[in-house]
Amino acid sequence: MTTILPLSGWGRYPIVDCPVNFPGSPDAARALVAQLPDSIARGNGRSYGDASLNCAATLDLKRLDRMLAFDPESGTMTCEGGVMLSDLIDAMLPRGWFPPVTPGTKFVTIGGMIASDVHGKNHHGSGSFCDSVAWLDLDTGEGRARRCSATENTDLFAATCGGMGLTGIIVRAAFRMLRVETSMVRQKTIHAPDLAAAMALFEQTSDWTYAVAWIDCLARGSALGRSVLLLGEHATLAELDPERRSTPLHRPKRRVKRVPVDFPGFALSRPIVKLFNRSYYAAQRAGERLVDLDPYFYPLDALLDWNRIYGRGGFVQYQCVLPLATSAVGIRALLEEVSAAGNASFLAVLKRMGPQSFGILSFPLEGYTLALDFPATPASLALVERLDAITAAHGGRVYLAKDACMTAERFAASYPRAPDFRAVLDRIGTRRAFSSSLSRRLEI
Amino acid sequence: MIAFPVLILGARSDIGRALARAYAARGATVILAGRGDLTDDCSDLMLRTGGNASTVAFDVTDGAPDAFFQSLGTVPGTIVLVAGLLGDQAKSAADDAAAALVMETNYTGAARYLLAGARVMQGTANACIIGISSVAGDRGRGSNYIYGSAKAGLTAFLSGLRNAHAKTGLHVMTVKPGFVRTQMTAGMKLAPPLTASPEQVADAILRAHEKHRDVLYVLGRWRLVMTIIAAIPESIFKKLSL
Numbered sequence: 001m002t003t004i005l006p007l008s009g010w011g012r013y014p015i016v017d018c019p020v021n022f023p024g025s026p027d028a029a030r031a032l033v034a035q036l037p038d039s040i041a042r043g044n045g046r047s048y049g050d051a052s053l054n055c056a057a058t059l060d061l062k063r064l065d066r067m068l069a070f071d072p073e074s075g076t077m078t079c080e081g082g083v084m085l086s087d088l089i090d091a092m093l094p095r096g097w098f099p100p101v102t103p104g105t106k107f108v109t110i111g112g113m114i115a116s117d118v119h120g121k122n123h124h125g126s127g128s129f130c131d132s133v134a135w136l137d138l139d140t141g142e143g144r145a146r147r148c149s150a151t152e153n154t155d156l157f158a159a160t161c162g163g164m165g166l167t168g169i170i171v172r173a174a175f176r177m178l179r180v181e182t183s184m185v186r187q188k189t190i191h192a193p194d195l196a197a198a199m200a201l202f203e204q205t206s207d208w209t210y211a212v213a214w215i216d217c218l219a220r221g222s223a224l225g226r227s228v229l230l231l232g233e234h235a236t237l238a239e240l241d242p243e244r245r246s247t248p249l250h251r252p253k254r255r256v257k258r259v260p261v262d263f264p265g266f267a268l269s270r271p272i273v274k275l276f277n278r279s280y281y282a283a284q285r286a287g288e289r290l291v292d293l294d295p296y297f298y299p300l301d302a303l304l305d306w307n308r309i310y311g312r313g314g315f316v317q318y319q320c321v322l323p324l325a326t327s328a329v330g331i332r333a334l335l336e337e338v339s340a341a342g343n344a345s346f347l348a349v350l351k352r353m354g355p356q357s358f359g360i361l362s363f364p365l366e367g368y369t370l371a372l373d374f375p376a377t378p379a380s381l382a383l384v385e386r387l388d389a390i391t392a393a394h395g396g397r398v399y400l401a402k403d404a405c406m407t408a409e410r411f412a413a414s415y416p417r418a419p420d421f422r423a424v425l426d427r428i429g430t431r432r433a434f435s436s437s438l439s440r441r442l443e444i
Numbered sequence: 445m446i447a448f449p450v451l452i453l454g455a456r457s458d459i460g461r462a463l464a465r466a467y468a469a470r471g472a473t474v475i476l477a478g479r480g481d482l483t484d485d486c487s488d489l490m491l492r493t494g495g496n497a498s499t500v501a502f503d504v505t506d507g508a509p510d511a512f513f514q515s516l517g518t519v520p521g522t523i524v525l526v527a528g529l530l531g532d533q534a535k536s537a538a539d540d541a542a543a544a545l546v547m548e549t550n551y552t553g554a555a556r557y558l559l560a561g562a563r564v565m566q567g568t569a570n571a572c573i574i575g576i577s578s579v580a581g582d583r584g585r586g587s588n589y590i591y592g593s594a595k596a597g598l599t600a601f602l603s604g605l606r607n608a609h610a611k612t613g614l615h616v617m618t619v620k621p622g623f624v625r626t627q628m629t630a631g632m633k634l635a636p637p638l639t640a641s642p643e644q645v646a647d648a649i650l651r652a653h654e655k656h657r658d659v660l661y662v663l664g665r666w667r668l669v670m671t672i673i674a675a676i677p678e679s680i681f682k683k684l685s686l
């Protein structure tokens with residue numbers, strides 16, 4: 001049964017009326033995909049823009065959420081595409097397993113993680129999520145699922161990993177998980193007075209598994225790029241306090257709050273953000289300590305519906321990656337543009353990325369990635385366009401999972417392997433079977 | 445006290461799946477009974493909780509409830525009847541077989557299964573039978589009175605069973621979920637303040653089960669809504685389009 005719903009991504013911009021189906025089993029999904037001439041998969045709608053919206057037909061796959069098997073020898077989990085990462089962690093962390101790569105929220109589905117080939121704070125050493133995917137079953141609408149892996153249907157595998165749902169429905173997947181001894185993270189906090197210092201720190205600390213920097217976007221001039229670098233390692237049993245060692249995998253219950261209403265527009269005005277950034281920067285004591293895994297990996301998940309802070313108009317997130325060679329100059333140019341515009345950017349995150357992955361449309365590129373968000377006002381949309389130009393000029397590209405604004409020309413220029421992607425779809429004959437507002441906008 | 449194992453009759457439904465997860469999370473051994481293949485749901489429960497689960501084939505209209513309970517090989521501590529069929533009112537009104545199926549699924553079949561269940565559970569400590577009925581059974585309405593009357597039968601049955609067993613130690617709970625966002629209601633316009641999620645229903649049922657509640661309206665507002673609807677004089681009620 002189809003329901004027409006106004007859908008959006010996490011940024012609540014744009015909003016599109018979509019006929020939605022909620023298949024409860026792979027069979028039900030197969031029947032739908034076989035019958036619909038044009039559809040797109042939707043996971044938990046945590047991509048920011050229009051990737052999981054199709055006004056012809058959208059398939060919400062959250063009911064496809066069964067964990068099917070776990071092999072403790074190899075650490076391989078097999079599950080359906082709609083399984084929520086938060087459920088996976090709840091089930092597996094008590095047994096000492098953690099996802100090999102995790103985005104900054106655990107409210108995403110495994111299918112969404114594969115389709116965006118998500119990266120974590122460990123991309124420089126561990127690659128992106130799809131590097132840990134052993135195989136996936138893709139329903140392309142021909143009445144059966146195709147098993148895709150590094151040895152089977154390899155080109156379809158490379159197209160699907162990072163393919164934004166445009167190759168079909170990921171009904172099942174198997175991926176390797178990471179063994180951990182505890183549910184804590186040994187965190188090291190370092191303050192960087194400016195951008196050059198932050199980047200130098202990333203280079204010097206590349207042996208740490210996790211690394212991320214929070215930038216105070218409102219710092220200008222010589223303080224441009226002032227940031228706090230948070231490094232992390234899964235804590236070992238021996239590192240825990242003696243009293244915690246008997247329950248090393250226990251996670252304290254987190255108090256979760258909701259944002260009850262849409263904030264009025266002024267809430268994010270410049271002085272308020274300035275205050276927030278300042279207090280955030282100051283609150284991070286330098287040095288090393290043990291912290292719980294949830295606040296370390298998912299600082300924003302404690303505030304449900306936090307996208308409402310940006311008010312009814314929604315917001316856009318801007319995330320780009322620049323190649324290593326142009327990162328220093330390019331990131332500086334981006335930050336200068338932002339700070340000159342004075343748009344309040346609540347969150348600014350800088351990460352070092354490792355080599356590009358095998359996914360044809362995967363985002364990561366060896367270099368630096370910067371993520372910012374703005375309320376979706378005309379002024380910030382104009383700013384995003386200027387940022388796009390800077391990114392392009394430095395040979396970088398924008399993350400499709402966050403994008404709501406890019407043009408088809410920019411996409412073609414910054415994702416040079418897009419023709420290979422189309423060639424795979426042409427070969428299997430499903431070129432137009434899956435599309436989204438994003439794929440139409442970018443003419444993928 | 446929740447007595448194990450928990451038998452879920454109609455485990456492939458959205459509410460049934462949410463219930464199975466909620467009971468398993470409480471450490472219950474869960475038996476999933478349903479028409480289709482439930483092996484994936486069973487693996488899922490075990491992986492999520494590390495607990496035990498099994499599956500058994502079940503059709504509420506098969507007329508063989510005693511054989512079903514004998515084949516289980518164990519006596520359930522808790523039975524939750526979730527299976528139900530909304531059907532299509534116009535079709536049920538026009539077609540005898542369609543009407544019969546709605547009646548059998550929601551009432552005759554359901555009541556026979558629960559009677560057989562009550563027989564096998566006799567003497568089991570903390571035994572509990574939970575039946576998912578519906579506010580549609582509180583008063584017959586033109587738009588769904590075949591389904592509604594069958595649920596009314598189920599509601600009356602559960603109330604009688606509860607009364608009959610008040611002294612035997614078998615607890616009986618009637619659940620009226622109100623609107624729930626499931627495949628049964630997909631495509632329908634449901635008023636958000638009166639609509640619950642399957643997970644909400646499951647949570648409410650577990651809490652009410654522990655407290656030995658008799659009748660549960662998942663969303664308290666429904667009790668009020670149905671009280672008002674029940675109070676409308678029939679002479680007026682019959683003219684409303686409901």
Ligand SMILES: Cc1cc2nc3c(=O)[nH]c(=O)nc-3n(C[C@H](O)[C@H](O)[C@H](O)COP(=O)(O)OP(=O)(O)OC[C@H]3O[C@@H](n4cnc5c(N)ncnc54)[C@H](O)[C@@H]3O)c2cc1C
Binds near residue numbers: 010
């Ligand atoms: C607070 C926050 C922090 C984030 N941090 C990071 C981060 O650190 N790193 C990072 O990489 N990303 C990050 N993201 C982005 C997020 O990880 C991705 O957008 C992810 O794809 C969202 O998953 P989802 O299940 O919500 O998918 P949706 O948003 O519903 O869909 C995203 C894409 O996946 C496709 N898709 C979903 N399910 C399937 C399926 N079963 N089969 C085929 N295609 C499917 C959709 O068609 C769509 O193109 C963050 C997002 C938020 C809100």
Ligand SMILES: NC(=O)c1ccc[n+]([C@@H]2O[C@H](COP(=O)([O-])OP(=O)(O)OC[C@H]3O[C@@H](n4cnc5c(N)ncnc54)[C@H](OP(=O)(O)O)[C@@H]3O)[C@@H](O)[C@H]2O)c1
Binds near residue numbers: 502504529621627628
């Ligand atoms: N959704 C609501 O708004 C709402 C409101 C009030 C009450 N309820 C009641 O809640 C219960 C669960 O419904 P739901 O909303 O979760 O919808 P659902 O997913 O459609 O569940 C109905 C279930 O009943 C099963 N069933 C139907 N006929 C059967 C038969 N002959 N034998 C065995 N199983 C049978 C179906 O099995 P298959 O999967 O094999 O088809 C299905 O799993 C039902 O009793 C329903 O009447 C629902």
